[in-house]
Amino acid sequence: MILRAAWVLPISGPPIRDGAVKVIGDRITEVGTLDQVTPDEETIADVGRVILTPGLVNPHTHLELTCYAGRLEPAPFWSWIWQLVKLRAAPGQVQREQEGVREGAWQSLRAGVTCVGDISRRNLHWHVLKPIPIRKVCFVELLTLADDPPRNPAELETEAACVQEDPLLTVGLTPHAPYTVPLRQIQATIALATKRQRPWCTHWAETREECEFLRGHTDALDSFLRSLLAASGIRSPRMAPFAYLAKCVGGAPPGALAHCNYLEPGDAERLAAAGHVVMYCPRSHRFFGHEPHPYRTLLQAGVTVALGTDSAASNENLSLLEELRYLRRETPEPPPDQTLLRMVTLDAARALGLQQHIGSLEVGKQADLAAFPCPRDTADPAALLVETAPLPSGVWVAGRRLL
Ligand SMILES: [Zn+2]
Known part of the structure; x- marks a missing residue:
């Protein structure tokens, strides 16, 4: 599954515009711009226009x-x-x-x-x-x-x-x-x-x-x-x-x-x-x-x-x-x-002693993610999340979508 986002906030690195996160099973296997992430027979999940963060x-x-x-x-x-x-x-x-x-x-x-x-x-x-x-x-x-x-x-x-x-x-x-x-x-x-x-x-x-x-x-x-x-x-x-x-x-x-x-x-x-x-x-x-x-x-x-x-x-x-x-x-x-x-x-x-497993979007980590709606003109996704505290439109734990 490839999750495509207007912005990806990996936390461990700078925000990525037009980003994507690839998930296989319960793990993150790739993080980058949509062009960088290897296309394969995996579907690009339609999650709308979102900011993707670690859960x-x-x-x-x-x-x-x-x-x-x-x-x-x-x-x-x-x-x-x-x-x-x-x-x-x-x-x-x-x-x-x-x-x-x-x-x-x-x-x-x-x-x-x-x-x-x-x-x-x-x-x-x-x-x-x-x-x-x-x-x-x-x-x-x-x-x-x-x-x-x-x-x-x-x-x-x-x-x-x-x-x-x-x-x-x-x-x-x-x-x-x-x-x-x-x-x-x-x-x-x-x-x-x-x-x-x-x-x-x-x-x-x-x-x-x-x-x-x-x-x-x-x-x-x-x-x-x-x-x-x-x-x-x-x-x-x-x-x-x-x-x-x-x-x-x-x-x-x-x-x-x-x-x-x-x-x-x-x-x-x-x-x-x-x-x-x-x-x-x-x-x-x-x-x-x-x-x-x-x-x-x-x-x-x-x-x-x-x-x-x-x-x-x-x-x-x-x-x-x-x-x-x-x-x-x-x-x-x-x-x-x-x-x-x-x-x-x-x-x-x-x-919680879990920093090797969760807390950032990095290859090999657990696919715990949250997606927040992203208005069209968003230039600073971190500021948007902190200023407006939106509710997520999607939540995944260990690669499984819950909301
Ligand atoms: Zn207490």
């Missing part, structure tokens, strides 16, 4: 919370989380949240997102996602203070072993955060990921209060959370957040860190040297009223920054192009459009 990659989301979309008002993180806990505890949680996973996956595909890095509190997502033809890394989450497993490394390993991987489904591991999981359990989670050669991620430096707690100012957290932590044997490490991260990771391979909203001087350089990917969720960041995110400082220091949506319970929807449009329109000095697009494709794939 977008959302490295950080919690699809099970899609069922709470619109239920919670923008608020500081701590008041939001307790309201969310209350909502989740209502009868029928499992069925409701599994429906949320399904809805979130299809909402993602309809927005051109062909791969998600999804976290589920009780590992309820993978068998819902398995039959849905979206690519997914299903992160199994360890939360020490939780009522339900996985609450310790043994339960985490058991749950991870249940996940039935396939070409579109990879298991990942995540210790929830440095204030909810103690050092040894964070280390054990990362060790398990390393042993199984699977990606790991975690939330880090999301709130000022968390950072204060890690430094030893335990009063920064509210008394109810403090009592939960005490009951689970979690104490402050009394270290600066990113020095503590280095202690947790040790010599293990780098991972993906959601948020990193609060940095101190030198942290960006430390993250760059360690090779971690930072996952910034712009509209969710605004929802919680955080201080401006230091992603430009991180980019300048050489850190790979990917963009995610976080959950639909702290966002308007799961569209990555709408994250880009928000950054471009409503924040000062946004990066160039090409950089923004890389942050939701190739850099996001890196956050």
